[in-house]
Amino acid sequence: MPDDDPPAWKVGVLFSRSGVTGLTETEHVLGTALAVEEINTAGGVRGRPIAPLCLDPAGDPVAYRALARRMLADEGVGVIFGCSLSASRKAVLPLLERHDGLLWYPSIYEGFEYSESVLYTGATLxxxxxxxxxxxxxxxxxxxxxxxxxxxxxxxxxxxxxxxxxxxxxxxxxxxxxxxxxxxxxxxxxxxxxxxxxxxxxxxxxxxxxxxxxxxxxxxxxxxxxxxxxxxxxxxxxxxxxxxxxxxxxxxxxxxxxxxLDSPANRRFDRSFRERFGDGPPPSMWSQTAYAQVHLFARALAEAGSLDARRLGEAALRTRFAAPEGDLAFDAENRHLWLTxxxxxxxxxxxxxxxxxxxxxxxxxxxxxxxxxxxxxxxxxxxxxxxx
The missing domain is CATH 3.40.50.2300 (Response regulator)
Structure with a gap:
């Protein structure tokens, strides 16, 4: 009999769970996983689940580049949630631009960058x-x-x-x-x-x-x-x-x-995070930003109906989300978030x-x-x- 299940939205998750930044990037992974689970439990996006392909570059910029190439060129993944250090973002950026990919980047960073292949969800200086x-x-x-x-x-x-x-x-x-x-x-x-x-x-x-x-x-x-x-x-x-x-x-x-932070959205996030990950790390800026950007992605995807980088990026710039940290919206001129x-x-x-x-x-x-x-x-x- 034919499989009637709708095809999944395949995305990449490219954070290090080992290496010099393994602790904080593992928190990125946990926030990402919690958001994906919440979205899929609620029926996915347009009735289709999100299916993450998770790879561990172990903090090595060369491995980030190789694994991003695998995702973009071999696995048919056009959307990646990943990178933390600027060195890893810089390593994958040429590949994203070459393969029309879209990176959701959740880390604070030094700024002085703009790419239509990136949505920057961490704080600027x-x-x-x-x-x-x-x-x-x-x-x-x-x-x-x-x-x-x-x-x-x-x-x-x-x-x-x-x-x-x-x-x-x-x-x-x-x-x-x-x-x-x-x-x-x-x-x-x-x-x-x-x-x-x-x-x-x-x-x-x-x-x-x-x-x-x-x-x-x-x-x-x-x-x-x-x-x-x-x-x-x-x-x-x-x-x-x-x-x-x-x-x-x-x-x-x-x-x-x-x-x-004392808000209904953060109390819900804190409770869900601790119930899901138990004795793991407590909620933090690393897990929360990764969590929030997946929810922003889901809302943009619901509007765009496509993982095409241009269409999805344009939809993201119109998207808002009441995150645990507060209300989020992109600045259309520079693709970074208004933050408190x-x-x-x-x-x-x-x-x-x-x-x-x-x-x-x-x-x-x-x-x-x-x-x-x-x-x-x-x-x-x-x-x-x-x-x-």
Whole structure:
């Protein structure tokens, strides 16, 4: 007898579950999986289920390129949810453009990019670094030390942070870079330098295993985290759990999602995520953004009725979704999302107290074409804590 089941919508999932960023990219996978399951349980899209092809590049840009080529050229997959580091996105971008594919990219990144083969669902620097710089300068002081992993995202993000700090009368007392696979021995001299220089805060764009080592050694060095915190764009709840919450309380995160957000949409997401994944990592910016972009995709697909990159991309730019982090919509001019920035301080239980959050979504400005460096992103009164 013929098979009457409707054909599935085949998509690719290209995140590393191992390697230097295996922890955070696994959270991307979990958020993606939860959204796919929710959509399929509700009947799929136009009565057809989403069928993900999941491959693990293990953090290797060469493997990202090879597996993306396999998806696009051999498996007939035109839509990919994937990549985290900028190196992996850059590795697959030429293939997407050549094969008319469409990447849904859920990571914060350095900006300064536009491609009609990508929908960018992570925060841009004007939605994270600018409010964080204001907060540090107003609440902690003008002397900032910068440290990052040695690749494009940290170098570009740190360049912007330096420009903001210096344009507003602050001082960058040092800027240091370490390899992605840095060991404890290479980080310890940095701790000595922090103790010697006594910055008011440390802005970190270290990621992956190196970032986890940084936070552990910071605590080991006995540096006062309340007085001299590490402020980052990446220290989310799952990584805090892996490091140890008792080693992270007092550190700061600038992000558009916190697990502690109190809204009906986030309470539903938190409950569903914990029921589905049990003792795994808690909900975080990594899993939530991946989750939200799949729901955006499903709504766009329902309108477009096709996985054709152009038609689907055009439909996505008209799509809205009430995500756990808030209402989402793309900016049609640059293919990035309007997002609501926030700043949180880590608590001893591994969650965040939200110190400040914008009143409304902020337009993405990936080229920093309209964001002013010489004037505060927000008024000083806007960046004082809203909790004790």
């Amino acid at each position: 004007n939605q994270t670094v600018f409010p964080l710089a204001d907060y540090l300068l107003h609440r902690h002081g003008p002397r900032i030390l910068i440290v990052g992993s040695d690749y494009i995202y940290p170098r570009e993000s740190n360049r912007v942070m330096r420009d903001i700090v210096e344009s507003r009368g602050g001082t960058v007392v040092g800027e240091r870079y370490l390899p992605l696979d840095v060991d404890d021995g290479a980080i310890r001299p940095l701790m000595d330098e922090i103790v010697r220089l006594e910055p008011d805060a440390v802005f970190s764009t270290m990621v992956g295993q190196g970032a986890r080592r940084l936070y552990r050694l910071y605590a080991e060095a006995g540096i006062d985290r309340a007085r001299r915190p590490i402020a980052s764009l990446t220290l989310a709840e799952g990584e805090i759990a892996a490091i140890g919450p008792h080693l992270c309380d007092g550190h700061l995160l600038a992000a558009t999602y916190f697990g502690a 920035p926030g700043i949180g301080v880590a608590r001893p239980d591994g969650q965040f107290d939200i110190l400040w959050r914008a009143d409304a979504p902020v337009r993405p400005d990936p080229w920093l074409a309209s964001t002013r460096f010489e004037a505060s992103w927000a008024r000083a009164s806007d960046v004082v804590p809203v909790v004790p």
